[in-house]
Amino acid sequence: MKxxxxxxxxxxxxxxxxxxxxxxxxxxxxxxxxxQNITNDYSIIVVSNTPFSKINNIADIKIKNIKILERxxxxxxxxxxxxxxxxxxxxxxxxxxxxxxxEEFPTTYKLDQIKEExxxxxxxxxxxxxxxxxxxxxxxxxxxxxxxxxxxxxxLMLSFLLISKQIKIWFFxxxxxxxxxxxxxxxxxxxxxxxxxxxxxxxxxxxxxxxxISYITFININxxxxxxxxxxIPKLNDMQFDILKxxxxxxxxxxxxxxxLSVQHKIx
Amino acid sequence: xxxxxxxxxxxxxxxxxxxxxSFHIKEKEFIFISxxxxxxxxxxxxxxxxxxGVKKGHLLINKMxxxxxxxxxxxxxxxxxxIVFQDYKLIKEYTVEENIMLPLxxxxxxxxxxxxxVKNLLNHVQLAHKANAYxxxxxxxEQQRVAMARALAHxxxxxxxxxxxxxxxxxxxxxxxxxxxxxxEYLGITVVVVTHTIPKGFPIxxxxxxxxxxxxxxxx
Numbered sequence: 001m002k003x004x005x006x007x008x009x010x011x012x013x014x015x016x017x018x019x020x021x022x023x024x025x026x027x028x029x030x031x032x033x034x035x036q037n038i039t040n041d042y043s044i045i046v047v048s049n050t051p052f053s054k055i056n057n058i059a060d061i062k063i064k065n066i067k068i069l070e071r072x073x074x075x076x077x078x079x080x081x082x083x084x085x086x087x088x089x090x091x092x093x094x095x096x097x098x099x100x101x102x103e104e105f106p107t108t109y110k111l112d113q114i115k116e117e118x119x120x121x122x123x124x125x126x127x128x129x130x131x132x133x134x135x136x137x138x139x140x141x142x143x144x145x146x147x148x149x150x151x152x153x154x155x156l157m158l159s160f161l162l163i164s165k166q167i168k169i170w171f172f173x174x175x176x177x178x179x180x181x182x183x184x185x186x187x188x189x190x191x192x193x194x195x196x197x198x199x200x201x202x203x204x205x206x207x208x209x210x211x212x213i214s215y216i217t218f219i220n221i222n223x224x225x226x227x228x229x230x231x232x233i234p235k236l237n238d239m240q241f242d243i244l245k246x247x248x249x250x251x252x253x254x255x256x257x258x259x260x261l262s263v264q265h266k267i268x
Numbered sequence: 269x270x271x272x273x274x275x276x277x278x279x280x281x282x283x284x285x286x287x288x289x290s291f292h293i294k295e296k297e298f299i300f301i302s303x304x305x306x307x308x309x310x311x312x313x314x315x316x317x318x319x320x321g322v323k324k325g326h327l328l329i330n331k332m333x334x335x336x337x338x339x340x341x342x343x344x345x346x347x348x349x350x351i352v353f354q355d356y357k358l359i360k361e362y363t364v365e366e367n368i369m370l371p372l373x374x375x376x377x378x379x380x381x382x383x384x385x386v387k388n389l390l391n392h393v394q395l396a397h398k399a400n401a402y403x404x405x406x407x408x409x410e411q412q413r414v415a416m417a418r419a420l421a422h423x424x425x426x427x428x429x430x431x432x433x434x435x436x437x438x439x440x441x442x443x444x445x446x447x448x449x450x451x452x453e454y455l456g457i458t459v460v461v462v463t464h465t466i467p468k469g470f471p472i473x474x475x476x477x478x479x480x481x482x483x484x485x486x487x488x
Binding site: 176177180182183185186187190266 | 317319339343344345346347348349351357358359360361370371374375418
């Protein structure tokens with residue numbers, strides 16, 4: 001019963017912390033995927049009186065591609081409504097249209113910078129960034145990401161406190177046993193074997209539990225989220241490095257807590 | 269075995285319990301440390317196994333200067349010492365067998381050899397039938413016999429006993445005195461016992477140190 005109580009006291013904060021960390025990692029991936037998707041679709045339109053000289057970077061963002069919008073394509077739609085002479089004049093007078101694709105999706109601040117830098121190029125008449133539509137969703141995702149990060153930090157602190165409190169209680173309860181073992185030449189690490197075993201078992205249980213929950217969630221993701229978001233959810237194969245991070249965190253937190261408190265106990 | 273040179277012991281660094289104590293305990297000796305209550309007998313014994321640091325002077329136990337030893341060295345020293353306490357200090361979650369096996373496990377003995385050694389010791393202290401019992405199921409005298417068996421388990425060169433018969437009836441006390449005597453006489457273990465009263469007609473050669481007003485001196 002005592003062991004079960006210790007086990008639950010260690011496992012509960014650990015599971016909560018790991019779930020929050022998993023959500024944080026997942027949201028991170030979703031944001032990255034969404035950013036990649038909108039980066040592929042997103043372009044800036046520049047209207048210039050003269051041909052545009054080649055540029056590689058704008059506002060420290062690498063330019064992926066600059067596409068020229070052909071004049072004949074632009075006037076194609078109005079071809080039937082104009083006379084031949086008007087069309088000829090229009091073809092001569094029409095400015096150059098460029099579509100600029102970037103390597104990454106810019107923030108609102110960067111977009112303003114881009115607009116300003118492009119507008120400052122001589123003969124550039126107009127710059128259209130079409131930022132509003134994309135920016136709203138992107139900002140929302142960033143907000144969710146930040147909220148989850150704050151939540152994760154809070155959970156991390158809470159778990160750290162709960163685990164350290166549990167170890168402190170154990171040290172207090174076992175102080176006589178620890179001192180007897182130390183009288184016979186046993187180290188603190190040796191006398192802490194039972195608590196280390198409980199902690200190791202809790203950690204392994206938490207990892208397996210979180211692994212199962214994550215797996216079930218991933219294979220049923222279509223039922224849990226809307227179809228338009230499913231494409232943004234990463235595949236389980238793309239999460240290998242994140243899984244490693246979760247396992248590392250599950251081991252690091254109890255280890256740091258235990259060694260911190262052991263040192264404190266030793267000093268006392 | 270134990271060489272103290274002008275040692276001063278104190279709990280709080282202000283009031284000295286033992287002052288400028290100098291003495292020499294040779295190998296295979298049987299020593300009694302006596303004195304009135306609060307004279308510092310147990311304090312002196314605590315300094316022998318490093319539970320209390322030496323404020324001034326030098327204290328050599330098994331040629332190790334305990335006044336300069338770090339915690340790792342102290343733990344190594346304790347692995348070669350057997351300690352018997354007045355309140356037995358048995359681990360209540362361990363069985364009798366597990367309690368006796370503790371110093372053997374700490375010294376890294378093979379489990380098979382340890383079990384054999386524990387069996388011999390349990391026979392020696394006449395508690396073979398209680399091997400799987402827990403300390404709470406034993407009488408005070410039985411618990412102290414388990415503590416004695418634990419102190420002997422790893423063949424220590426020194427046994428330190430702090431009032432080992434203080435909580436026992438006469439019969440149990442005599443059993444413990446015999447076990448301590450045998451350890452010294454037949455196994456050649458140096459034994460240092462802190463006690464109020466030395467048993468009358470103690471049959472082996474011994475020396476006695478007395479502590480009075482913080483001064484350690486050899487009594488005739």
